Amino acid sequence: MLVLLPPSEGKAASGRGAPLKPESLSLPGLAAAREDVLRELVELCAGDEEKAREVLGLSEGLRGEVAKNTELHTAGTRPAGEIYTGVLYDALGLASLDAAAKRRAARSLLVFSGLWGAVRVTDRIPSYRCSMGVRLPGLGALGAHWRAPMAQVLPEAAGDGLVLDLRSAACAAAWKPKGDVAARTASVRVLHAPTRKVVSHFNKATKGRIVRSLLTAGIAPKDPADLVVALRDLGYTVEEQAPARAGSPAWTLDVLVDEVH
Numbered sequence: 001m002l003v004l005l006p007p008s009e010g011k012a013a014s015g016r017g018a019p020l021k022p023e024s025l026s027l028p029g030l031a032a033a034r035e036d037v038l039r040e041l042v043e044l045c046a047g048d049e050e051k052a053r054e055v056l057g058l059s060e061g062l063r064g065e066v067a068k069n070t071e072l073h074t075a076g077t078r079p080a081g082e083i084y085t086g087v088l089y090d091a092l093g094l095a096s097l098d099a100a101a102k103r104r105a106a107r108s109l110l111v112f113s114g115l116w117g118a119v120r121v122t123d124r125i126p127s128y129r130c131s132m133g134v135r136l137p138g139l140g141a142l143g144a145h146w147r148a149p150m151a152q153v154l155p156e157a158a159g160d161g162l163v164l165d166l167r168s169a170a171c172a173a174a175w176k177p178k179g180d181v182a183a184r185t186a187s188v189r190v191l192h193a194p195t196r197k198v199v200s201h202f203n204k205a206t207k208g209r210i211v212r213s214l215l216t217a218g219i220a221p222k223d224p225a226d227l228v229v230a231l232r233d234l235g236y237t238v239e240e241q242a243p244a245r246a247g248s249p250a251w252t253l254d255v256l257v258d259e260v261h
Contacts, residue, residue, distance in 0.1 A: 001108050001162045001163075001164060001220040001221060002108060002110060002158050002159065002161065002162070002164070003108050003110065003164045004110055004112060004163065004164065004165045004166060004171075005110065005166055005167065005211075006111075006112060006166065006167045006168040007084055007111055007113045007131075008084045008086030008088070009086065009131065010086050011083050011128070011129075012078070012082055012083050012084075014076045014078065014126040014127040015078030015082070015126075017076050017124060018124075019075065019077065020072060020073060021124070022035065025123045026119060026120040026122075027118060027120075027153050027157060029153035030117040030118065030146075030149050032149070033146060037130070037136070037139065037142065038115065040136050040139055041115060041128075042069060042070055042073065044069075044136065044137065045069035049063070049066050052069075055135070055137065056069075056129060056131075056134055057133070058129065062129070065129035066129075068129060069130070072126050075127070076126065077125055077126050078124060078125075079124055080111055080120065080121050080122070080123050080125050081094040081105070081121030084111060086204070087205050087208070088166075088204040088205065089208065090205075090208065091205040091206070091207075091208025091212065092208035092211050092212050093208075093212060097212070097216065101212075101215040104215045104220075105121055105215055106120060108215070108220070112167055112171035112174060112175075113130075113132070114131045114134050117146050117149065117150065117174070132173070143170060144173075147174060147175065150174050151175065154175050158177070158184070160184075161184065161220065161221075161223075162184055162186065162220070162221045162222055162223055162224065162226065163177060163184055163185040163186070163250075164185075165177075166187075166188055177250060182243075184222075185251065186224035186227055187251070187253070188207060188252075188253045189252065189253070189254050189255070190203040190206040190207060190254075190255045190257055191255070191257070192256075192258075193237070193256040193257060193258050194258070206255060206257055210255065214230065219234075224242070224251035225240075227253070228253060231253070236255050237255065237257075238253055238255055239254045240254075241253075241254070
């Protein structure tokens, strides 16, 4: 099973570990594309601060994020699973998983990123600010920048099992599963059952809990239909929408939640 996660806007501070070693990151087929983004991002932030803030979509209160990006080559690092914070990651609670569940997380979780493309939660990275929706002056829209290298690398990473896609729309633009991989991909919406509306906070929190439940239980569904059974066994209320035909977009699973929390 491969679980595709969005990054978080908020991030923990860089660690005290050794500086970034790009060659140590997972998915080495993304290395050249990573270097292009890293180089341009550092150059942008080392130049005109106001321009960098505008490009990155940062408010006045986040001005310090520009300076942070200038130090990406020298800042300390920590595992990506510790860098990413926010509602989904709080609910996932990687640090509190038992040893077996942590090993499953290391194998299964892939976090999409405007800067790195995608990293595993064990990859050591510095704290940074660069969303997938950013358009860098020299590279253009990052979603488009990542599309070709992702198309080469992600099908192999997906293997022959389930792909559970929990990404945001911006991150989804960087890679769309096709063919056989698409047939094994399931995206999840979390709906407030009484209203059938998506509410951002508990949407993210419930997705984090779903991943934690699967990791803790040691369940690795082989395909979307198997995932539906697994989630129901874990106590979730799920409605599935299978693709209309072979080659159509992935399955969509609606997880219904009664309480907003």
